[in-house]
């Protein structure tokens with residue numbers, strides 16, 4: 001075998017959007033290279049439907065992987081990579097992608113291009129385009145030895161419609177025991193998409209002035225839009241929002257289609273985390289705030305007036 | 319018990335990056351400890367104090383990194399530093415660097431090694447997990463609490479989707495620091511003075527049992543550029559109700575995101 005192997009993540013019995021994004025892109029790349037597309041699935045889930053996204057073959061390691069295990073995931077991916085012997089592996093830049101892929105690459109002795117936002121075929125090989133320095137620079141990344149592994153930031157490619165095709169599933173044996181055990185697991189209080197995968201984000205800054213007003217202004221607008229809540233570091237440091245809600249160079253790097261910044265000045269470290277958002281809306285009472293230089297739509301005004309009215313207007317759309 | 323910490327020296331987050339060839343223009347850059355590594359340093363010092371253990375730092379970087387290490391790593395409480403400055407180590411990829419760090423850590427027989435969750439320059443988030451794999455140690459990514467007892471660790475990690483897991487496992491192990499783990503201390507003046515006398519060991523690749531061939535890169539990065547400027551946006555101001563209606567219309571009809 002050769003070709004492109006796509007790591008397909010799943011959750012509670014269904015495949016994540018990133019699986020569709022990456023398979024769709026892999027099909028396009030494979031066509032240009034004249035090669036095949038297969039899927040790697042770690043854990044129990046019905047996987048033949050990945051044929052509907054263009055996988056010609058599925059390799060699956062069975063077992064319960066619902067609590068993350070770095071050792072077992074890396075071993076499973078390595079067993080699949082050995083069975084499938086691909087030239088290229090694509091995977092989402094998720095927690096598992098970031099934790100297990102470097103281990104896989106260390107085993108393969110090859111190379112890894114992280115958090116690519118684009119992939120193309122150039123000179124007969126797959127080349128990634130990736131941000132560096134928190135998006136202040138971009139470069140092409142190539143792997144020149146062994147299996148080329150790329151992790152890809154969520155929302156980089158469209159998710160194709162799933163066809164009715166079915167792919168054969170080959171079970172790959174892998175018995176690895178992790179000496180690390182999960183003794184406690186707390187699910188998120190808020191049931192929205194993870195910031196790094198969210199399609200819509202509403203973020204609040206220092207200007208919210210208290211946790212109460214953050215809860216009263218930012219969260220309801222986010223809820224109306226079905227968006228995930230984000231925050232500037234100033235808002236997190238002041239205790240208005242949670243640590244895991246921070247967007248920026250030392251927080252989450254996000255890539256939504258819609259990013260709404262409420263009372264955020266647009267510091268270089270904040271921009272670093274959200275500048276690749278497709279549409280940026282900034283609400284700020286200071287017309288000279290730097291965020292306006294990056295906004296698709298800038299509203300000069302008081303967020304305490306604008307946000308509730310925006311929520312009401314969106315709610316009227318139904 | 320001995321504690322290790324991997325420290326990368328990176329441009330300050332305020333830096334405006336200018337491209338020069340396949341890399342950045344290093345002129346005028348202020349170099350700092352990568353912010354997540356500052357958390358790792360603090361955790362290493364705290365853990366060292368708790369267990370009466372020596373703390374050693376590991377860096378791959380040129381000679382200029384030594385001054386940053388003295389002021390920000392040795393002064394607040396790390397006992398000594400190991401710095402690898404050989405050209406081949408400075409010019410390789412993550413796996414090459416992980417081989418160097420794994421060899422340096424291996425010489426010291428550390429019980430736990432703290433790293434940052436990501437180096438804020440190349441943003442790879444690769445090196446710690448590769449070091450763990452090479453050493454055959456468990457790796458726990460994005461840790462917000464850590465404790466050790468009787469040859470085992472207990473840590474809290476942030477996995478995707480806001481899920482928080484408490485994990486336990488055997489030492490030695492690698493931990494990568496996430497924000498919330500601690501608040502790094504600043505060194506006091508006497509500590510800054512004392513740090514000038516702390517040892518910095520600079521082994522060659524040969525000292526580490528490595529060669530330029532063994533750590534040769536498999537990853538190339540070319541065609542560096544700054545991000546394309548965003549097209550000029552539209553500023554809305556005036557009566558709030560009118561502005562909000564116009565914004566919703568634009569989001570629906572022009573941007574097609576509602």
Ligand SMILES: Cc1cc2nc3c(=O)[nH]c(=O)nc-3n(C[C@H](O)[C@H](O)[C@H](O)COP(=O)(O)OP(=O)(O)OC[C@H]3O[C@@H](n4cnc5c(N)ncnc54)[C@H](O)[C@@H]3O)c2cc1C
Nearest residue numbers: 205206207232233234248249250251263264265270285303
């Ligand atoms: C090492 C390092 C790492 C960092 N990492 C990050 C990071 O990851 N993420 C991050 O966000 N920051 C980060 N920062 C901090 C960053 O430099 C800024 O301090 C921070 O982003 C500012 O947050 P803010 O925009 O909420 O606050 P401010 O800069 O104080 O801006 C508040 C804005 O709200 C506006 N405003 C006030 N009242 C209203 C109102 N009623 N209606 C409308 N607008 C109003 C003001 O005009 C102003 O523009 C980092 C800094 C350092 C040094």
Ligand SMILES: Cc1cc2nc3c(=O)[nH]c(=O)nc-3n(C[C@H](O)[C@H](O)[C@H](O)COP(=O)(O)OP(=O)(O)OC[C@H]3O[C@@H](n4cnc5c(N)ncnc54)[C@H](O)[C@@H]3O)c2cc1C
Nearest residue numbers: 324325378411412433434436437440441442443444445537
């Ligand atoms: C002149 C030059 C040439 C380069 N050539 C290449 C090349 O050919 N191919 C390529 O892929 N990359 C190259 N690089 C980039 C370099 O390989 C990356 O810096 C490296 O892969 C680590 O990535 P990262 O900094 O994103 O680390 P991450 O993996 O994000 O770092 C996470 C953590 O690992 C530890 N760590 C990482 N690096 C170090 C270090 N140097 N010392 C101590 N601890 C560390 C720290 O605790 C850090 O917080 C080059 C860089 C330079 C300056």
